[in-house]
Amino acid sequence: EDGVTKYRFTLQMPSYIAYMTYGPNRAIREELYRAYTTRAPQNGEIIDELMRLRQESAELLGFQNYSEYSLASKMAPDPQSVLKFLNELVDASRPQGEKEIAELRAFAGDIDLQSYDSAYYGEMLKKARYDIDEEEYRPYFEQHSVILGMFTFLESLFGLRFVPQTLELWDEKATAYDIYEGDNLRARVYFDLEARKGKRGGAWMHNFQTHCEDTQGCTHLSSAFVVCNFPPSSETSPSLLRHDDVVTLFHEMGHTLHHLLSRVKEHGVSGVNGVEWDAVEFPSQFLENFAYEPKVLKLFAKHYETAEVLSDEMIAKLIRAKNFQSALFMLRQLEFALFDFELHSRLYQGEEVQHLLDTIRARTALITPPSYNKFQNGFSHIFSGGYSAGYYSYKWAEVLSADAYYAIVDEGVFGSELARKYKEIVLAKGGSQSMQELFVEMMGRECESKNLLRLSGID
Known part of the structure; x- marks a missing residue:
């Protein structure tokens, strides 16, 4: 408790994450969470201006909106394909996410689990049931x-x-x-x-x-x-x-x-x-x-x-730890991607931005964030980084990689004919063709998202 002042005045990301994950004092966690999720309120007006300018620039270049403009140089063929892709992953991940949040609530006991509790109890649950000792593996x-x-x-x-x-x-x-x-x-x-x-x-x-x-x-x-x-x-x-x-x-x-x-x-x-x-x-x-x-x-x-060779049991522990709460993590990333892409699909201003985020959270956030949470004001990836109308790219690439990976694993890994095709088609041709064309040439079919779920341990 004597660290309250320290954390109140040093709200940098590493300190924030550390206390939210390991800090046992719930009151301090809530105070930190409120301070962090309400930071930079002046960014609301800046976001409005950015969105107006992005919409204007897209129209000047002949596009209906900034999402269309963004996709002109990307693999995804059109906005409808991106939204279909993201929403299908939400539908596939949510049932397991609900099981994971139910497990977390049961582990936390009698408290009414809130957003500022999930990282702390998640870490405790992981240590109790899934954690590995890194020093044992080194x-x-x-x-x-x-x-x-x-x-x-x-x-x-x-x-x-x-x-x-x-x-x-x-x-x-x-x-x-x-x-x-x-x-x-x-x-x-x-x-x-x-x-x-x-x-x-x-x-x-x-x-x-x-x-x-x-x-x-x-x-x-x-x-x-x-x-x-x-x-x-x-x-x-x-x-x-x-x-x-x-x-x-x-x-x-x-x-x-x-x-x-x-x-x-x-x-x-x-x-x-x-x-x-x-x-x-x-x-x-x-x-x-x-x-x-x-x-x-x-x-x-x-x-x-x-x-001594690493045992099958120790390898299985690595995989279990990797997939701990993977559906909740998937839903969180899909929330970011959907918010980003839909925000750039037409001009949202003022409270419309928050309403859009709340609508998406109704499907993706299994613990409803408090009304004061203004996550968008700090979403630097899409407002000051290179991911505007492109945050979906993380999952898009993961689907490609998981699909190709399992196709090769299911062939037996070593001596895989598909691995040779991957080298001769995807790696050898670089950026000379769209990855969409290269992937279909390699696999003989379109990409399937089911293998990303398989890789993440999602039923």
Whole structure:
């Protein structure tokens, strides 16, 4: 309780999330929640102005609304397709979401569960029934073993060989590998994976050289960097990763392969260049899914001291923890996506914005937020970021990745014919064609959303 003043005056996101998740004092949680969800009231007028300007700009360019304008450069064919896609996921997720919220209410006991309670009791429930001990897993994910295991997996999946290069690089722990298909050199990838003083935080892929053909007919091979901030190794201890780190590595490697394996001659649409916004995360999410696949994990998840392979039970715990309250999370993301897309489908002003959000929440929010909640005033993704009329892209790409992932898993992973098609169609053609065309060419059918539900453990 003596932290009230501290939290009252430092309402930054990390502190807010930490207390809402772990803070046992309900009164403080409510105070924090009210302060956070009513912040920046002046943004209401700014939102009105933004929406007027976006509608005006869309009309000047010949579109009926900003949603239509946004889709002109995306994979989704029209606004009706996006809304149908999102609403079908809501309908499919809500029954399990209701079961998850009922479980949470039963666990919380006699209290009338409110929005400011869900993160706290959710964390307690997860710890009681689903949580894993990250420290128990770290010895099985020694960095060097993970890298070599990932290379073995990619060789089995795509026929790629990673050959280490002896080069003088910017840091002694940075590494470089040339990528071969058979005897043909295709690309080079650099890894800078460990945290160090002065290094920018986070994880990302950076495309250094794009595969292309210049005006003299000379082919330039591609190269890229994979940068992470994993625990540093030392002379006496290896770099031991969390499983989340493994997922991150696979995610960034998915982006990297999308860039490196391009065979397009034109620079502007080769590799990750020119790929539609709602499809650009498809290859990264596709590959990260394999970080939970038992056959893949067993290639490298070995205790660095005993060589014991990660057990089936420990792998199952990872998957259960990943899918904890997955339907509630799905509904939350769909609420954001529907609000964003419908808001940009016509001109909403003043109280119409709140009414639209309330209408959507009637279907997606299984705990009704209090009337003072003005979430929209802080929704920076769509008002000051790049996701206006495009927040649906997260789920759109997840559906593509889950559908392709399970098609390959159901073939048996290793030696999959569909994996070869994925490399030759999706990865090789970069942004030269719409991902819609590439996906249908690869799969022989349209994308199906049922596999995203399967991946999330939603019945």
